[in-house]
Amino acid sequence: MSDPGHPVDLSALAADDPNPHAGDPTVNTTATVTTRTPEAIQAGRIDPVERPRAVLGCTDVSVYYGDFRAVNEVTMDIGVHEITALIGPSGCGKSTVLRSLNRMNDLIPGTRVTGTISYHGQDIYAKDVDPIEVRRRIGMVFQKPNPFPKSIYDNVAYGPKVTGMKTSNMDDVVEESLRGAALWDEVKDKLKQSAYGLSGGQQQRLCIARTIAVKPEVILMDEPCSALDPIATARIEDLMMELKKDYTIVIVTHNMQQAARVADRTAFFTAEAAEGNGDRTGHLVEFDLTSKIFSNPGDNRTEDYISGRFG
Ligand SMILES: Nc1ncnc2c1ncn2[C@@H]1O[C@H](COP(=O)(O)OP(=O)(O)OP(=O)(O)O)[C@@H](O)[C@H]1O
Numbered sequence: 629m630s631d632p633g634h635p636v637d638l639s640a641l642a643a644d645d646p647n648p649h650a651g652d653p654t655v656n657t658t659a660t661v662t663t664r665t666p667e668a669i670q671a672g673r674i675d676p677v678e679r680p681r682a683v684l685g686c687t688d689v690s691v692y693y694g695d696f697r698a699v700n701e702v703t704m705d706i707g708v709h710e711i712t713a714l715i716g717p718s719g720c721g722k723s724t725v726l727r728s729l730n731r732m733n734d735l736i737p738g739t740r741v742t743g744t745i746s747y748h749g750q751d752i753y754a755k756d757v758d759p760i761e762v763r764r765r766i767g768m769v770f771q772k773p774n775p776f777p778k779s780i781y782d783n784v785a786y787g788p789k790v791t792g793m794k795t796s797n798m799d800d801v802v803e804e805s806l807r808g809a810a811l812w813d814e815v816k817d818k819l820k821q822s823a824y825g826l827s828g829g830q831q832q833r834l835c836i837a838r839t840i841a842v843k844p845e846v847i848l849m850d851e852p853c854s855a856l857d858p859i860a861t862a863r864i865e866d867l868m869m870e871l872k873k874d875y876t877i878v879i880v881t882h883n884m885q886q887a888a889r890v891a892d893r894t895a896f897f898t899a900e901a902a903e904g905n906g907d908r909t910g911h912l913v914e915f916d917l918t919s920k921i922f923s924n925p926g927d928n929r930t931e932d933y934i935s936g937r938f939g
Pocket residue numbers: 693698716717718719720721722723724725736908910
């Protein structure tokens with residue numbers, strides 16, 4: 629748990645410097661294309677040319693709900709200004725992993741994370757890290773659009789207000805965020821109207837505007853299109869491609885075409901019965917460039933899943 633008396637100053641990590649630890653030999657700043665194991669790195673099986681610069685790194689991350697280990701020893705890195713897709717059959721732990729990346733799991737009683745998740749080399753679960761600051765820098769968009777029962781304007785202004793963001797002109801922040809979410813032209817004449825009057829796709833873009841209003845560096849998206857029709861889905865996918873110029877995105881999706889269309893890298897998870905009690909524990913099977921995962925996966929389980937033979 630955090631100690632609000634001694635929060636680590638995460639703001640010292642400049643958002644426009646994706647990797648302030650680059651060159652620091654004491655900090656692991658490299659990310660990998662395949663699942664990273666010390667053996668693989670030592671054996672040179674990971675091509676350094678293909679390594680992204682990591683903004684988030686997971687090392688041996690397991691997540692428990694009470695005594696149940698939902699996800700076992702995930703090691704992967706999230707490349708800056710990339711879209712990383714987490715795919716796999718239901719229950720393999722995609723959302724669990726996603727929520728652990730910004731400590732959203734803290735809000736579920738009994739959840740425990742072991743291993744290390746680092747943001748710019750800093751352990752986000754360290755005792756003195758403020759989870760609120762973690763969630764400001766690593767924002768989240770949920771499956772179902774969930775605007776507040778407020779006006780369009782107030783939905784976007786809410787985050788900057790409650791986080792005490794210093795801003796000389798809130799109107800500018802609202803406009804910039806709505807433009808960033810490709811929604812401005814559709815709502816500029818009705819900013820004071822209820823967000824509930826928007827279509828589902830517009831509401832989801834409003835939620836994206838609300839997320840970017842507090843100027844995060846990373847956006848986590850948990851099946852952001854599953855409640856939307858194909859046209860609204862296409863708009864969100866176009867928006868993601870725009871957003872990745874300024875943000876790093878991690879998306880959970882059941883839609884493999886979507887992963888293939890938008891993601892630079894894809895992580896395939898599965899859940900297998902653990903020895904002993906038979907609990908199905910999720911784990912990372914393969915993490916690679918999306919083109920490789922979909923054309924020449926390294927593991928039969930990935931191939932079976934993407935070809936529809938399983939899952
Ligand atoms: N709040 C919770 N409390 C207890 N167990 C949970 C909780 N949330 C998820 N689980 C369990 O953890 C495992 C992983 O669930 P999770 O939702 O992360 O998987 P997922 O791959 O995202 O699934 P889906 O694709 O169906 O959304 C499952 O066995 C699930 O039942």
